[in-house]
Amino acid sequence: MALLQISEPGASPDPHQRRIAVGIDLGTTHSLVASVRHGVAECLPDERGRVILPSAVRYLPEGRRQIGADALAAQAEDPENTLVSVKRFMGRAVADIANREQLPYRFEDRPGMLAIATRDGVKSPVEVSAEILATLRFRAEDTFSDDLFGAVITVPAYFDDAQRQATKDAAELAGLKVLRLINEPTAAAIAYGLDNAAEGLYAVYDLGGGTFDISLLRLARGVFEVVATGGDAALGGDDFDRALADWALAGRVLASAHDKRAVLVAARAAKEALSGADAAELVAALDAGELRVAVTRAQFEALAHPLIARTLSAVKRVLRDAKVKPADVQGAVMVGGSTRMPIVRAAVSELFGREVLTNLNPDEVVALGAAIQANQLAGNAADGEILLLDVIPLSLGLETMGGLVERVIERNSTIPVAKAQDFTTFKDGQTAMAIHVVQGERELVSECRSLARFELRGIPPKAAGAARIRVSFQVDADGLLSVSAEELTSGVQAAITVKPSYGLGDDEIARMLKDGFASAEGDMAARKLREARVEAERMVLATRSALAADGDLLPDAERAALEARLVALAAMDGDADAIDAAVKALAEATEGFAAERMNRSIARALTGRDVSQL
Amino acid sequence: MRLTDNDFQLFGLAEMQAQDRAAIDARWKALQAEVHPDRFAVEGAAAQRVAMQWAMRVNEAYQRLKDPLKRAAYLCELRGAPVEAENNTQMPAAFLMQQMEWREALDDARSPAALEALDHDAAAAEDAALARARQLLDDNNDAPAAAAQVRALMFIQRFRADIDRRLAKLEDFAEQTARTK
Numbered sequence: 001m002a003l004l005q006i007s008e009p010g011a012s013p014d015p016h017q018r019r020i021a022v023g024i025d026l027g028t029t030h031s032l033v034a035s036v037r038h039g040v041a042e043c044l045p046d047e048r049g050r051v052i053l054p055s056a057v058r059y060l061p062e063g064r065r066q067i068g069a070d071a072l073a074a075q076a077e078d079p080e081n082t083l084v085s086v087k088r089f090m091g092r093a094v095a096d097i098a099n100r101e102q103l104p105y106r107f108e109d110r111p112g113m114l115a116i117a118t119r120d121g122v123k124s125p126v127e128v129s130a131e132i133l134a135t136l137r138f139r140a141e142d143t144f145s146d147d148l149f150g151a152v153i154t155v156p157a158y159f160d161d162a163q164r165q166a167t168k169d170a171a172e173l174a175g176l177k178v179l180r181l182i183n184e185p186t187a188a189a190i191a192y193g194l195d196n197a198a199e200g201l202y203a204v205y206d207l208g209g210g211t212f213d214i215s216l217l218r219l220a221r222g223v224f225e226v227v228a229t230g231g232d233a234a235l236g237g238d239d240f241d242r243a244l245a246d247w248a249l250a251g252r253v254l255a256s257a258h259d260k261r262a263v264l265v266a267a268r269a270a271k272e273a274l275s276g277a278d279a280a281e282l283v284a285a286l287d288a289g290e291l292r293v294a295v296t297r298a299q300f301e302a303l304a305h306p307l308i309a310r311t312l313s314a315v316k317r318v319l320r321d322a323k324v325k326p327a328d329v330q331g332a333v334m335v336g337g338s339t340r341m342p343i344v345r346a347a348v349s350e351l352f353g354r355e356v357l358t359n360l361n362p363d364e365v366v367a368l369g370a371a372i373q374a375n376q377l378a379g380n381a382a383d384g385e386i387l388l389l390d391v392i393p394l395s396l397g398l399e400t401m402g403g404l405v406e407r408v409i410e411r412n413s414t415i416p417v418a419k420a421q422d423f424t425t426f427k428d429g430q431t432a433m434a435i436h437v438v439q440g441e442r443e444l445v446s447e448c449r450s451l452a453r454f455e456l457r458g459i460p461p462k463a464a465g466a467a468r469i470r471v472s473f474q475v476d477a478d479g480l481l482s483v484s485a486e487e488l489t490s491g492v493q494a495a496i497t498v499k500p501s502y503g504l505g506d507d508e509i510a511r512m513l514k515d516g517f518a519s520a521e522g523d524m525a526a527r528k529l530r531e532a533r534v535e536a537e538r539m540v541l542a543t544r545s546a547l548a549a550d551g552d553l554l555p556d557a558e559r560a561a562l563e564a565r566l567v568a569l570a571a572m573d574g575d576a577d578a579i580d581a582a583v584k585a586l587a588e589a590t591e592g593f594a595a596e597r598m599n600r601s602i603a604r605a606l607t608g609r610d611v612s613q614l
Numbered sequence: 615m616r617l618t619d620n621d622f623q624l625f626g627l628a629e630m631q632a633q634d635r636a637a638i639d640a641r642w643k644a645l646q647a648e649v650h651p652d653r654f655a656v657e658g659a660a661a662q663r664v665a666m667q668w669a670m671r672v673n674e675a676y677q678r679l680k681d682p683l684k685r686a687a688y689l690c691e692l693r694g695a696p697v698e699a700e701n702n703t704q705m706p707a708a709f710l711m712q713q714m715e716w717r718e719a720l721d722d723a724r725s726p727a728a729l730e731a732l733d734h735d736a737a738a739a740e741d742a743a744l745a746r747a748r749q750l751l752d753d754n755n756d757a758p759a760a761a762a763q764v765r766a767l768m769f770i771q772r773f774r775a776d777i778d779r780r781l782a783k784l785e786d787f788a789e790q791t792a793r794t795k
Contacts, residue, residue: 179655223643377655387647418670437633476666477651543659594661598668601648
């Protein structure tokens with residue numbers, strides 16, 4: 001059985017035992033999946049040789065659906081049921097969507113996140129994204145004729161907590177084990193940096209279909225340190241299409257969903273043509289007849305100018321945050337399809353005072369970087385290890401008196417990060433405290449994004465100012481937040497993973513799975529058992545290699561007890577709940593061992609020597 | 615090395631204010647290379663929890679050690695003279711006078727050049743105050759006096775942050791006028 005073969009720590013596993021890990025770029029306009037094969041990251045093509053999967057899902061009658069190019073081709077013909085650019089709706093309410101009346105969708109307000117009515121029922125952006133992710137997952141499984149070990153999914157660096165959580169939910173719904181969420185510009189920097197042996201300070205300017213990121217990274221010997229990041233999670237190629245379409249319509253208001261979509265499709269085609277030509281025509285077949293408008297590159301660039309200016313403001317702010325000047329930056333790497341526009345390249349080159357770097361495929365580089373990180377997280381890459389030190393893009397804080405924000409964690413803090421702040425009661429005899437968690441840079445709560453509210457109850461009644469309430473924030477390596485509160489004199493506690501108030505609750509995910517989303521999976525019970533078995537194998541394998549490396553840290557009796565647990569767990573089958581419980585018990589039993597191992601490796605890092613050789 | 619070690623012990627540094635920033639950066643990366651949760655993605659929940667705790671602790675120490683002001687405040691605390699800026703706002707009169715002059719100059723500044731000149735003055739004052747704090751901590755071992763310096767430094771830093779905000783506003787304004795032209 002494969003899982004009994006242990007590889008020495010530091011040695012690459014036998015090629016036949018390689019864990020299949022992929023990187024997925026879940027984009028606004030299109031999505032890709034990549035993997036490291038024979039030491040090289042490459043995007044995986046579909047059966048017709050196409051690597052790009054348009055991020056489009058069309059809901060057909062009888063629960064059938066089209067995903068990708070076929071759906072995209074039908075978007076003007078069946079606009080209400082063909083969902084594109086849903087990434088812009090992730091973790092958002094209807095009121096958050098600018099220009100929503102110009103989109104052909106039937107939006108519905110739901111607590112936490114909007115949904116869209118289609119002929120196949122009401123769909124959450126999470127479900128739509130899960131369809132895209134599942135398509136890429138099947139593509140990867142077909143390529144390797146094997147199950148996936150896990151995936152790294154990329155998100156815009158400027159995504160807030162709600163958007164990140166929604167993305168992770170979508171991946172889980174698609175049956176993917178998320179090894180890590182990483183930021184798109186960071187992924188691009190990995191691919192670019194390793195390819196070009198780049199060292200020093202680099203900027204990644206990532207203008208995609210619906211989001212804009214700017215990250216400043218310090219690259220040195222395999223370490224990718226994000227110094228500062230900024231951007232706009234609702235600014236991308238779609239907005240350039242919108243500006244051009246509005247101009248071409250010259251005030252005409254379109255009523256039908258078909259017309260709304262058709263003019264955007266025509267604008268995008270004209271925009272793309274203008275990247276290679278000085279003039280183009282915007283041609284759309286509208287209900288009332290053909291719309292045909294000639295447009296020159298100069299006219300388009302005048303429309304594009306305010307949008308590009310917004311990106312440049314964000315670039316300047318990031319430079320200010322990092323306390324560096326444009327001339328300190330050794331190169332600006334261009335990522336995202338929208339950086340094909342000559343005016344974008346010219347504007348960014350001017351700001352940095354040097355030609356931008358375009359020697360990579362702006363569509364593929366994010367997925368390739370994610371694949372390299374996935375390969376490493378799966379334990380396949382023993383040599384040439386890389387280390388990502390990323391940051392949170394937006395400050396996190398709490399509402400205090402008068403609707404003001406008290407910042408707890410500043411933007412551009414390296415993750416994972418934990419910080420606590422102490423508060424007190426303001427009324428005599430107060431026994432409860434409302435805790436409101438917000439994200440953003442503004443001083444007023446009303447101008448920040450509300451992430452969660454919860455209450456700490458059971459505070460012993462005291463005089464105002466006598467209770468001590470410690471609120472602790474914790475942001476994990478995926479950039480996801482959890483918050484807990486404790487009254488220090490009494491030990492009363494409350495905690496929240498910042499999730500249910502906006503995302504999908506676990507029961508909602510369970511319902512979606514039941515609703516046949518994962519129909520290719522067979523029935524729920526079989527899926528659950530398989531997942532439990534995979535997790536158990538993962539744990540057994542990990543514990544065995546930990547024992548092989550550092551087993552000498554344990555007394556013989558403890559080691560024998562652990563070995564017995566492993567043998568028992570490896571033999572378990574049939575009852576998913578029992579396996580889950582055994583995995584959990586094993587994790588608890590190895591907690592002390594894990595801590596000891598960590599102490600050993602820290603000591604090793606500090607002395608620069610292998611302690612086992614001392 | 616233990617999670618409960620202080621920042622200096624954790625980074626293997628002498629407990630003093632004078633530090634080589636490059637050495638702190640290098641040690642941070644070396645520690646993260648060992649403890650970052652990415653190193654334990656294939657391991658079980660126990661190892662990942664431990665890694666996350668350690669990585670957070672290392673980042674916390676790094677934030678304090680790399681910033682000379684936070685480092686000085688931390689040293690004062692370690693030596694039994696916590697800064698307690700919120701309860702102790704007493705400042706020498708001369709320092710307060712200078713603060714008021716600066717604030718007035720900030721209100722009057724209308725151009726980026728004027729703001730930058732002001733920031734230049736404030737930066738020089740910050741450097742001098744930091745040098746004094748270093749002397750008090752490393753040479754005189756006078757933590758209470760160093761704590762007073764740290765409180766003054768907090769004023770100066772806040773002032774420089776306000777200059778930064780004004781500069782950002784001016785830049786945004788210049789952009790908007792350029793756009794509407």
